[in-house]
Amino acid sequence: MPASELSRDGAGNPAPWRLRSDQLSGLMLILLALYIGWENRAYPLGSLQEPGPGYVPLLIAIFLGAMGLLIALGGGKSQRLTAITWPEATRAIVILLACGVGAFALERIGYRLTVIALLIFFLGVLERRRPLPVALVSLGFGFISYYVVGDLLHVPLPRSPWGF
Amino acid sequence: MAETFQNLLLGFSIALTPSILVYAFAGCIIGTLVGMMPGLGPLAGISLLLPATFGLNPIVAIVLLSGVYYGAMYGGSTTSILVRIPGEAASVMTCIDGYEMTKNGRAGPALAIAAIGSFIAGTVGVVGLMLLAPTLAEFALRFGPPEYTALLMMGLFILAYMSGGSTIKTLASAGLGLLLGMIGIDVMSGYTRFSFGIVELGDGVGIVPVAVGLFGISEILLTAGQAAAVKVQRPRLRDLIPSREEFRLSAGPIARGSLLGFLIGIIPGSAHIISSFVSYGMERRLAKDPERFGKGAIEGVAGPESANNAAASGAFVPMMALGIPTSPVTAVMIAAIMVHGISPGPLLISQQPELFWGFVASMYVGNVVLLILNLPMVGLFVNLLRIPYSYLYPCILAFCILGTYSVANSMLDVWMMLIMGGIGYILRKFHYDLAPIALGLVLAPMLELSLRQSLAMSAGDYGIFLERPIATTMFALGVLLFLLALKPLIFKKSRDWRKTVGLEGEQG
Numbered sequence: 001m002p003a004s005e006l007s008r009d010g011a012g013n014p015a016p017w018r019l020r021s022d023q024l025s026g027l028m029l030i031l032l033a034l035y036i037g038w039e040n041r042a043y044p045l046g047s048l049q050e051p052g053p054g055y056v057p058l059l060i061a062i063f064l065g066a067m068g069l070l071i072a073l074g075g076g077k078s079q080r081l082t083a084i085t086w087p088e089a090t091r092a093i094v095i096l097l098a099c100g101v102g103a104f105a106l107e108r109i110g111y112r113l114t115v116i117a118l119l120i121f122f123l124g125v126l127e128r129r130r131p132l133p134v135a136l137v138s139l140g141f142g143f144i145s146y147y148v149v150g151d152l153l154h155v156p157l158p159r160s161p162w163g164f
Numbered sequence: 165m166a167e168t169f170q171n172l173l174l175g176f177s178i179a180l181t182p183s184i185l186v187y188a189f190a191g192c193i194i195g196t197l198v199g200m201m202p203g204l205g206p207l208a209g210i211s212l213l214l215p216a217t218f219g220l221n222p223i224v225a226i227v228l229l230s231g232v233y234y235g236a237m238y239g240g241s242t243t244s245i246l247v248r249i250p251g252e253a254a255s256v257m258t259c260i261d262g263y264e265m266t267k268n269g270r271a272g273p274a275l276a277i278a279a280i281g282s283f284i285a286g287t288v289g290v291v292g293l294m295l296l297a298p299t300l301a302e303f304a305l306r307f308g309p310p311e312y313t314a315l316l317m318m319g320l321f322i323l324a325y326m327s328g329g330s331t332i333k334t335l336a337s338a339g340l341g342l343l344l345g346m347i348g349i350d351v352m353s354g355y356t357r358f359s360f361g362i363v364e365l366g367d368g369v370g371i372v373p374v375a376v377g378l379f380g381i382s383e384i385l386l387t388a389g390q391a392a393a394v395k396v397q398r399p400r401l402r403d404l405i406p407s408r409e410e411f412r413l414s415a416g417p418i419a420r421g422s423l424l425g426f427l428i429g430i431i432p433g434s435a436h437i438i439s440s441f442v443s444y445g446m447e448r449r450l451a452k453d454p455e456r457f458g459k460g461a462i463e464g465v466a467g468p469e470s471a472n473n474a475a476a477s478g479a480f481v482p483m484m485a486l487g488i489p490t491s492p493v494t495a496v497m498i499a500a501i502m503v504h505g506i507s508p509g510p511l512l513i514s515q516q517p518e519l520f521w522g523f524v525a526s527m528y529v530g531n532v533v534l535l536i537l538n539l540p541m542v543g544l545f546v547n548l549l550r551i552p553y554s555y556l557y558p559c560i561l562a563f564c565i566l567g568t569y570s571v572a573n574s575m576l577d578v579w580m581m582l583i584m585g586g587i588g589y590i591l592r593k594f595h596y597d598l599a600p601i602a603l604g605l606v607l608a609p610m611l612e613l614s615l616r617q618s619l620a621m622s623a624g625d626y627g628i629f630l631e632r633p634i635a636t637t638m639f640a641l642g643v644l645l646f647l648l649a650l651k652p653l654i655f656k657k658s659r660d661w662r663k664t665v666g667l668e669g670e671q672g
Contacts, residue, residue: 024594029336029339049625053357056346057358063342064339068336096385099381100579115566118565133555156570
C-alpha cells in the first residue's frame, strides 16, 4: 500500500492514526523485555569477564527489547489491527478454558473421568453432536486410550480417589 | 569406506530384527496418520508418543520416533494432494500443484510421484547422514566450549538468514525461546531463575509442553470452528501409475530436491518447510514453461516433496554428530535419547555404534516400508479424512493433554502446554514464526553454559573466540549470514532471497 494511502483517507484528509499489528506486537515485546529486566534484578549480574546468573538473561532481554523496537518502528506498513479477524476466538477461549478445567480435574478425578467429561463437553455442548455418537466416542476414547497408554505401554496415568 | 559398510551391516543386523521391524512399521503407520491430521504435525506426534518410548530400549525408541517423523512427512503430502489441506506445514507447496492434479483427475500419479520422490530423497538423505555424520563427529571432537559457543551463535544467525518470514520477527521469536530457556536452575551458580516460587520450574521448561502447545494446541484453536468432513477422492491402485512423461518431468526435480533438501536440513530452523518452498521456487524458475505451475505441474509435487523428506534426514546430521538440535523435532528426539542416559554428541557414534548404525539402517527400512505401505493403502488412510473435524479435534486435544502429562507426570507441563497454546495462537495471528521459540528454548542453556565456560577458560578474555580458528571461522560465517539477512532491511533495493522463492510472509 503506498504511503500516501496510509496517511490520507479518500477525501484527502489526514487519516486518524491507528495502531498497526506490528506496532502492537513490537510494543508487547518491549514491555516483556522491560519486565524481564525488572525481574532480573534479583540475580547477580557479575561482570563482562565473569558473567553471573543474571547476565545472559539481561542480554537476551535487551536483545528482545531491541527486536521489539525494530518491529514497532518498522510496523507502520503492517496490516491494521482491525484487519486481523478473530472469528474463532470465542471458541478458542472456550476450548482453552475447558482444557484448563480438565487439567485441574485430571489428578483429582482421574484420567478416564476427566477425558470422558471433556469429550462430552466438546462434542455434546460445543459441537452439538447427537447424544449417541457423543457417548460412544467419549466412553470409547476414555477407556481405549487408558488401556493402550496406561495398561499396554505402562505409562502411569492418574486414577480417581475411587480407584477408577 | 570399508569400515562404513561394515558398520552399516551391523546396523542392518539390528534394524532387521523382528522387534525393530515391527516398531519401524508401527512408527510409519502412526506417522502417516498423524501427518494426515490437521493440527498434529510430526512434532506434536513425536512429542505425544515420547512417553510411550520410556519403557523401550533406546534403539527401538529412536526407530519408532523417526518412523513417526518421516511417516508424518509423507502423510502430510496425501492430504495436500487429495483435499488441499496440508497435514503439516512442509506440505503447503504440495497443495498448489498436487490438488490441481487431483482436480484434473491425476491424483494417483501425484501421490505416486510424491511417494517415489520421498523414497528417493529419504534414501539420499540417509546416505548423506551415513557419510557425513561420522566425519563431522570426528571433527567435532576438537570442539571445546568456545567452538560450541560459536557453533550455537552461528546456528542462531543462520536461523535469521534462512527464516521463512521477517528476519526481525524470527529473531524476536528466537529471543522469546532463549528467555524461556533461562527459566530454571543456573548450573554454574545454583541460582533458580524466573521460577516465580514454583518449585517444579527449577528443572526448567520442557520442550514437549512448549512444542505441543505451540504447534498442536494453537493449530486446534485456529481451526476448531471448521466445517464438516471434506469430500475425498479415493484413487485406485491402477490409477497410481504415472505416465512416462510424468516420470521424465519428475526425475530432475526429485534429484535436485533431494540434494537441496539434505543441505538445507543440516542448518537450523524449519528446514523441511523452507526446503519445500526453495525447491518449488527453483523448479518454477528452471521450468521451460513456468506458467504450468499452479495448474497441476508434476514438478511442483516432485521437487518440494523430495526436498522436505531429504531435509528430515539432513536434520539428523548435527543431532547425531554434534548433539545439537537444528529443529524442534530433533530437540524432542534428543530428549527421547537422553531419557535413556545417552547423550548425543561427537562421542555417540563411536561409543554407541549400535544405536547410530541401527538408526541409519532403520531409516533405509522405514523408507521402504513407507513406499510399500502408503501407495497400496492410500485408499484406506484417506478414510481418516472423512471423520468430521468436530470429532477429531477433541480427541487430538485429549491426546495432547495425555501425552504432555505423561512425559513427567507433571500437571505443570499441562498448564505450560495450554499457556503456550494460547501464546502460539496469538503469535500466529501476528505472523510470528514459532519454530525459533522451540529452538531457542533448547539452545539457550547450552549457549549460556558454553559461553561462561569459555570465559572461565580464558580468565574473562573474549579474545578466546578469535584465537581458535574453528570458532573464529564459525563466528565470521554466522556474522556474514546475519548481515546478509539484514541487508534487505537496510537497503530497500536489495532483493531478498525469500521473494525469489515465494516465501515472503510465510510464517507459523
